[in-house]
Amino acid sequence: MLLSLLVILFLGFITCQLFGYRLGGKGCCIITIWCVYLATLFSEMVFLNTFFFNKTYKLILGDWIVLDNTTIFWNFCFDNVTSSMLIVVTFISFFVHVYSSDYMSLDPHLPRFVSYLSLFTLFMLFLVTANNFLILFIGWEGVGLCSFLLINFWHTRIQANKAAIKAILFNRVGDFFLLFAMFILYYIFNSLDYDIIFSESACLTGTSLLLNDTTSINCIDLICFSLFIGAVGKSAQLGLHTWLPDAMEGPTPVSALIHAATMVTAGVFLLIRGSFLFEHSPNILFFISIVGALTAVFAATTGLFQNDIKRIIAYSTCSQLGYMVFACGLSNYQVGFFHLSNHAFFKALLFFRSGFYYSCYCR
16 A cells, blocks of 8 residues: 555556557546545555554665665655655645646646646655655655646746746755755765664764864754755745746646645755754754744745736745744744645645636636
């Protein structure tokens, strides 16, 4: 059942890619909707087992990278945080697939569109179920790639091209810092597994890296700062936020999926998942709370002066993400996660409503 979550979405994607021209738009929509629906049911089962029966599942598929003194496995973890994110991601993705079957029904490239949506959901599940930073990075890069493909879906529009390029370039900034943090973690722990790193995170408190003969930097501060900048790029915090309003050039179902349950919440999820590291770095926690608070105020104020309904909702997303990051900076990760889950559903409904407005009055 655990592996089926990933396999069934991949089958939906590959079926639409290979046989979309034979199945047509309606057939591909039926297949992908059923695939995501089954993934939603499996997510509910995992959620019930982890919360009400207090179970945690670890799934190891085998070796991936074998070096002289370390081995990186294909391993996945299904705990309380993961199961809660699975509910959010699969539910919102299911609604977006159903909504897309009507909203995009007149588009001749509908099979390609719904296959990208399924791939987007698949990579997000990789991100939230990973039990090491390398598998998380696969999902991290995967949702970035899918966002580029979906924002640029109407590729004949020059503004869509510009918005997609801007999104992927801004996210590359955050990806660089995430990779940098992964390199440091591997250098220190000789592993990228969550279990090893988080259990030994307290050892980093008094550890410093020498930059030269006279200058050193605290390891835990450097790692947490790099992880946070990675989250800033993905969750559109102040400084790397401008790609998110421009991403409205894509179809409305894409906006709902990116803003509600997948890409922009990945940064907040990284902060929550890495809380074992951040709790040993009070300086970075203070910095996180400042950036989150500034983002919340700045984005909300900017949204007041927008005229386009989708850009208003986009700046609202930036503001709400600022609240989530602010809560994480105050070490209230449960509050940030609660708002993440709550925000996913109401923001998806707002985008669905804005898409109805566009289809009725702007076509």
